[in-house]
Amino acid sequence: MRRAAPLVAAVALLAALPRGVSGQIAPPGTPPPAWAYKTNFAIPDAPAFELLSVDPSTILRPQSTRELALSLSKFQSADGSFTIPQALALEFSPALLIKGDRVTESGVAAHAGLYNLRLSLAALRDSKTGAGARLALGARFTLSDQSQLKNDEAYQADVRVTEVATQALSVYSAANDRAVQQARDAGEDPSKARMVLTRAEQAELDAIAKEIRRRWAERYWNAGRMEVAFALRASAADSTGRDPKLDAFSAWLTDSRGVADWGQGLVGARLAVRRDSLSGDYKQESSLAFRFYAGNNRAKGYLEGQQTMREDAKPRLFVNGGFEMAAADWVWLNFALGFEREGGSAHTVTAFKLKMAPPGM
Numbered sequence: 001m002r003r004a005a006p007l008v009a010a011v012a013l014l015a016a017l018p019r020g021v022s023g024q025i026a027p028p029g030t031p032p033p034a035w036a037y038k039t040n041f042a043i044p045d046a047p048a049f050e051l052l053s054v055d056p057s058t059i060l061r062p063q064s065t066r067e068l069a070l071s072l073s074k075f076q077s078a079d080g081s082f083t084i085p086q087a088l089a090l091e092f093s094p095a096l097l098i099k100g101d102r103v104t105e106s107g108v109a110a111h112a113g114l115y116n117l118r119l120s121l122a123a124l125r126d127s128k129t130g131a132g133a134r135l136a137l138g139a140r141f142t143l144s145d146q147s148q149l150k151n152d153e154a155y156q157a158d159v160r161v162t163e164v165a166t167q168a169l170s171v172y173s174a175a176n177d178r179a180v181q182q183a184r185d186a187g188e189d190p191s192k193a194r195m196v197l198t199r200a201e202q203a204e205l206d207a208i209a210k211e212i213r214r215r216w217a218e219r220y221w222n223a224g225r226m227e228v229a230f231a232l233r234a235s236a237a238d239s240t241g242r243d244p245k246l247d248a249f250s251a252w253l254t255d256s257r258g259v260a261d262w263g264q265g266l267v268g269a270r271l272a273v274r275r276d277s278l279s280g281d282y283k284q285e286s287s288l289a290f291r292f293y294a295g296n297n298r299a300k301g302y303l304e305g306q307q308t309m310r311e312d313a314k315p316r317l318f319v320n321g322g323f324e325m326a327a328a329d330w331v332w333l334n335f336a337l338g339f340e341r342e343g344g345s346a347h348t349v350t351a352f353k354l355k356m357a358p359p360g361m
Contacts, residue, residue: 046120047138049089138231221297222264
């Protein structure tokens with residue numbers, strides 16, 4: 001329990017540091033803003049992106065809320081050549097974007113529903129083949145996220161940050177002592193001393209903050225999460241996107257659980273209704289999928305199995321494997337190779353996705 005004091009002080013210290021801004025910091029005890037604990041977790045596909053049916057996988061991976069994320073896919077055209085991405089999606093949290101750095105832990109706790117909501121927009125267009133354009137709108141809601149820092153006690157449980165937290169406190173202590181001494185030398189009240197960081201101290205604290213977030217990500221990348229999501233899709237008759245008509249609705253429920261510090265298991269269920277392109281009638285389908293990741297926060301491989309049942313159609317089996325890695329801060333690459341079997345026919349499926357989020361989001 002003796003670790004609690006330095007950790008709480010370090011949390012308040014790091015939380016009070018504006019991103020990319022040097023200068024004053026608030027004293028320990030200041031309520032930490034929620035962005036202080038943002039970390040570079042992998043970027044999952046958005047609900048709207050999933051409903052574009054870019055690849056056969058239907059599991060919707062849960063992940064911690066972030067302000068903004070962009071996904072790009074279908075870099076290969078029908079003739080096999082590489083082209084500009086034909087499918088893209090944007091997912092964002094309205095509450096986090098509006099509040100920005102003013103978000104606090106108490107604010108998130110008081111309005112958890114708003115801060116756990118994300119909206120997504122996605123589009124698929126292939127002008128070379130003339131295939132119909134697709135547009136989708138989605139919403140995702142986090143029911144539980146064990147990686148989120150709800151209070152100081154949760155942060156204190158991670159003993160691996162003790163060393164760097166102590167380093168942060170030593171920087172704070174030196175700056176505070178200097179401010180007090182300057183006040184005394186000027187004949188002012190030391191209790192009203194205003195602490196100002198030097199550029200060197202600010203740089204050291206920025207590095208310490210980055211290290212604490214890195215260690216937090218290593219510890220909680222596979223934390224348990226549960227999400228529910230919904231999406232609507234409209235398709236056009238050709239690649240121009242003119243006169244789109246609503247043709248699909250889907251709902252997902254996904255749960256994930258960690259295995260030690262190296263693995264994560266996901267199980268997801270999906271219910272969907274789609275319009276038949278020939279008859280115009282709506283058909284129901286459902287799927288159940290499992291996925292397992294092994295690795296660490298920045299690089300991991302995965303295996304997936306999925307069974308889809310469709311009205312007036314034979315069941316579809318999909319087996320998939322891939323690799324996910326952080327190419328740079330806030331840039332993620334995903335490579336996948338799968339095998340899909342429907343009735344008596346089977347074929348391979350490949351996928352490459354590029355996912356990005358603005359630094360710090």
